[in-house]
Amino acid sequence: MADEPRASTGSAVTEWFSTRIGGVLVPVAATALAFLIGGLVVAITGNNPITAYKAIFAGTGLNWFFPWVSGDARADAANDLQQTLILMAPLILTGLAVAFAFRCGLFNIGGQGQYWVGFIAALYVATNLEGTPRPLHVLLAIVAAIVAGGIWGGIAGALKATVGAHEVITTIMLNWIAIFGGTYLYEIGGPLQGPQESIPRSDEVFESAELWPIWGSLPALHAGIFIALFALVVYSVILNRTTLGFEVRAVGFNPEAARYSGISVSKNYFLALAISGAFAGLAGGIDLLGFKFSVDVGDFGTNFIAFTGIAVALLGRTRAVGILFAALLFAALEVGTSTRQLDPEVFEPALAVDLATMIQALVIFFVGAELLIVYIWRARTLLRPGQAAQPELKQ
Amino acid sequence: MNATRKLPWLLVLLVTLVLALVAAGCGGDDDDGEAGEDTAPADTSEAPAEPAISVGMVSDTGGLDDRGFNEFSIAGFERAQEELGVDGRVYVSESGDDYLPNLTAAVDDGHDLVIAIGFLIQPSVVEVATEATDVNFAGVDQFYGEEPDCGGENQSPCTVPNVVGLQFPSEEAGYLAGIVAAGVTKTGTVSTVGGIKIPPVDNWIAGFRQGVKDTNPDIKLLNAYSQDFVDAAKCKEIALDQISQGSDVVFQVAGQCGLGALDAAGEKGVYAIGVDADQSFAGPQVITSALKPLELAVFETIRSAVDGTFQGGTNRFFGIEEYPDAELLAPFTDAVPADVQAAVEEATQAMINGEIDPPATFD
Numbered sequence: 001m002a003d004e005p006r007a008s009t010g011s012a013v014t015e016w017f018s019t020r021i022g023g024v025l026v027p028v029a030a031t032a033l034a035f036l037i038g039g040l041v042v043a044i045t046g047n048n049p050i051t052a053y054k055a056i057f058a059g060t061g062l063n064w065f066f067p068w069v070s071g072d073a074r075a076d077a078a079n080d081l082q083q084t085l086i087l088m089a090p091l092i093l094t095g096l097a098v099a100f101a102f103r104c105g106l107f108n109i110g111g112q113g114q115y116w117v118g119f120i121a122a123l124y125v126a127t128n129l130e131g132t133p134r135p136l137h138v139l140l141a142i143v144a145a146i147v148a149g150g151i152w153g154g155i156a157g158a159l160k161a162t163v164g165a166h167e168v169i170t171t172i173m174l175n176w177i178a179i180f181g182g183t184y185l186y187e188i189g190g191p192l193q194g195p196q197e198s199i200p201r202s203d204e205v206f207e208s209a210e211l212w213p214i215w216g217s218l219p220a221l222h223a224g225i226f227i228a229l230f231a232l233v234v235y236s237v238i239l240n241r242t243t244l245g246f247e248v249r250a251v252g253f254n255p256e257a258a259r260y261s262g263i264s265v266s267k268n269y270f271l272a273l274a275i276s277g278a279f280a281g282l283a284g285g286i287d288l289l290g291f292k293f294s295v296d297v298g299d300f301g302t303n304f305i306a307f308t309g310i311a312v313a314l315l316g317r318t319r320a321v322g323i324l325f326a327a328l329l330f331a332a333l334e335v336g337t338s339t340r341q342l343d344p345e346v347f348e349p350a351l352a353v354d355l356a357t358m359i360q361a362l363v364i365f366f367v368g369a370e371l372l373i374v375y376i377w378r379a380r381t382l383l384r385p386g387q388a389a390q391p392e393l394k395q
Numbered sequence: 396m397n398a399t400r401k402l403p404w405l406l407v408l409l410v411t412l413v414l415a416l417v418a419a420g421c422g423g424d425d426d427d428g429e430a431g432e433d434t435a436p437a438d439t440s441e442a443p444a445e446p447a448i449s450v451g452m453v454s455d456t457g458g459l460d461d462r463g464f465n466e467f468s469i470a471g472f473e474r475a476q477e478e479l480g481v482d483g484r485v486y487v488s489e490s491g492d493d494y495l496p497n498l499t500a501a502v503d504d505g506h507d508l509v510i511a512i513g514f515l516i517q518p519s520v521v522e523v524a525t526e527a528t529d530v531n532f533a534g535v536d537q538f539y540g541e542e543p544d545c546g547g548e549n550q551s552p553c554t555v556p557n558v559v560g561l562q563f564p565s566e567e568a569g570y571l572a573g574i575v576a577a578g579v580t581k582t583g584t585v586s587t588v589g590g591i592k593i594p595p596v597d598n599w600i601a602g603f604r605q606g607v608k609d610t611n612p613d614i615k616l617l618n619a620y621s622q623d624f625v626d627a628a629k630c631k632e633i634a635l636d637q638i639s640q641g642s643d644v645v646f647q648v649a650g651q652c653g654l655g656a657l658d659a660a661g662e663k664g665v666y667a668i669g670v671d672a673d674q675s676f677a678g679p680q681v682i683t684s685a686l687k688p689l690e691l692a693v694f695e696t697i698r699s700a701v702d703g704t705f706q707g708g709t710n711r712f713f714g715i716e717e718y719p720d721a722e723l724l725a726p727f728t729d730a731v732p733a734d735v736q737a738a739v740e741e742a743t744q745a746m747i748n749g750e751i752d753p754p755a756t757f758d
Contacts, residue, residue, distance in 0.1 A: 076503075079499075079503070083496055180622075183622045187591075187592055187622065188592045188593070198593070198594050199514075199515075199593065200591060200592060200593060201515075201518075218495060218496075218499045218522070218523065218526070219495050219496065291492075291495075292492070296491060296515050297591055297622055298456060298491055298515050298591055298623075298624065299490065299491040299492075300622070301622065301623035301624075301625060301626060301629075302456050302489065302490035302491065302625060303490055303491075303492070338487075338489075338493065338496075338497075339484075339485065339486050339487040339497075340486045340493075340496060340497050340500035340501070341500075343484075344484045344485065352487075353487055353489060
């Protein structure tokens with residue numbers, strides 16, 4: 001990608017470093033640093049960080065992949081891994097929702113609203129149309145989620161494209177509209193409240209609309225993970241192999257240059273946010289059809305999956321493979337630090353919950369600081385006499 | 396371009412490396428990794444005596460340090476740990492998504508009794524309890540109807556043989572709080588800030604409104620819901636709005652969110668009434684708090700399981716009728732005049748005698 005300007009002529013080592021530093025080393029270093037500082041905080045609270053991290057790792061279920069884990073431990077690991085993968089699917093999608101807009105130079109903070117709108121649309125389809133055969137019902141509900149999420153993102157895109165309203169402001173406001181709108185729909189006396197009149201909860205989706213469980217139970221890992229993996233491929237293909245993707249990236253690099261070369265900037269702003277919204281809406285759809293099956297109004301205020309998606313996109317550097325691993329990391333972190341995994345003897349439950357949030361914040365912080373590292377590196381090479389004089393003509 | 400093409404693969408490699416390092420950090424891998432889980436039972440066997448039973452507490456959203464609902468339910472568990480020698484652990488639910496996996500984990504960890512805190516967790520309790528029939532469950536703020544037949548998902552609440560619902564007629568304490576509010580208001584307007592509109596919240600508010608009306612029918616009542624039990628900013632905003640409409644006594648029924656309402660009252664120099672537990676820590680504006688015997692209920696439930704008198708398939712009530720000695724209001728501050736305190740005392744007696752029966756719902 002051309003977004004990593006090559007350091008001038010320099011040696012092979014310099015070149016290697018300057019291209020890699022922004023690519024892979026820094027996200028990994030940021031993660032490592034975040035864990036290191038997280039470990040220091042654990043130590044300050046009077047716990048042993050190594051024991052704590054071991055326990056967190058055991059709680060993620062990733063030890064399932066080790067062939068020597070057997071018996072009960074293996075069953076536990078399988079259980080935990082299911083949780084991690086259930087969470088990973090929507091994290092990939094909300095990560096893509098941020099990443100796609102990001103490649104167009106837009107910051108989509110509206111993933112949460114798009115997630116809920118997709119969720120609600122899928123819920124509406126999945127609680128109606130009784131008697132639709134299963135694959136079709138699932139498909140209809142998922143399409144509804146994608147379309148609804150796309151419209152929600154598209155609103156912000158249209159506002160940006162037509163009147164230049166900043167997408168950060170509009171997407172945040174659209175989040176609240178979705179959250180309060182959803183609360184209104186399912187609260188006691190709300191128009192779509194479920195059968196129990198004293199409970200602010202929606203109807204349960206028909207079985208014909210549920211995604212197929214593939215592993216475990218209560219809650220089982222569902223087929224949504226494949227949809228999320230497929231979305232990664234779609235994302236990569238759209239961006240790298242289509243005219244649309246080329247235009248989106250061109251606008252992202254430099255809107256003025258893109259406009260000058262005949263690309264409609266406003267059209268791409270709209271499309272980028274609509275496609276972003278579609279990814280986030282899909283996340284809501286598969287969460288609903290995969291393991292939630294209904295919603296109660298308490299969920300609207302306590303779900304922050306799309307905000308974690310921002311961290312996923314940034315850490316994954318908006319590349320498909322990066323997002324895959326970043327989503328796995330954050331899902332594992334969240335599951336591994338949840339109090340059901342972490343032994344209270346090892347780490348106090350009240351602290352454990354905050355540790356995950358803290359590590360996430362640190363990761364974002366260091367990924368942000370990455371740019372600083374890159375700038376310092378470049379400044380250093382530019383200051384070297386003789387090299388600064390040769391600009392980046394060589395490609 | 397060639398170099399950048401390789402980046403994803405390098406990333407794969409490096410992440411694998413990091414994971415491998417983490418795994419290596421797990422020392423003797425399997426043995427040590429599992430040692431973490433094994434130490435729990437090992438440690439407890441070193442505890443003073445053989446633990447009576449093991450209890451899993453599954454919290455509701457809103458945090459363990461909400462100075463109310465979760466915290467004081469868990470206080471009952473902590474008391475049982477000290478006095479009854481039970482053992483166990485707490486599972487924190489950060490969102491509704493945690494209910495089911497937390498309950499499943501509590502069952503898998505081999506607890507004899509699982510106590511689920513909160514109204515909204517009930518469907519998950521039904522789902523898990525019908526599978527794990529050899530484990531006893533108790534649900535704080537949950538009501539299990541009269542019918543044993545669940546009749547599929549989302550039907551009216553049904554009886555599950557191994558689950559007991561713990562019910563609190565909060566309208567009683569709410570009623571007394573209403574008398575206090577009516578007694579101290581100067582503007583003639585008082586207000587309530589609810590969390591999510593569910594029966595355990597509305598019980599308080601219904602009692603409060605009746606208490607105000609019975610004392611002085613001319614007082615204006617405001618009520619609004621934050622639709623959230625977590626975010627204090629939302630409740631603060633609602634309370635500020637109510638205060639600007641003239642309310643000078645704010646009664647919060649919104650868990651951690653409601654602490655924001657208490658703050659709002661403090662900032663604007665009006666009175667506030669806390670909920671669930673004594674919330675006078677929030678400041679002198681909190682003239683009293685309407686109490687819910689959460690600690691008692693959880694402790695009693697654990698004790699019944701230790702005694703072997705635990706009975707599922709029913710509901711237990713923790714009201715003035717069953718526990719006339721339980722405190723309904725936290726100690727008053729000086730802002731509550733003696734005649735109001737006397738009126739509260741009188742109403743308490745009337746409720747014990749059955750002369751007053753505050754409504755559990757309102758329009």
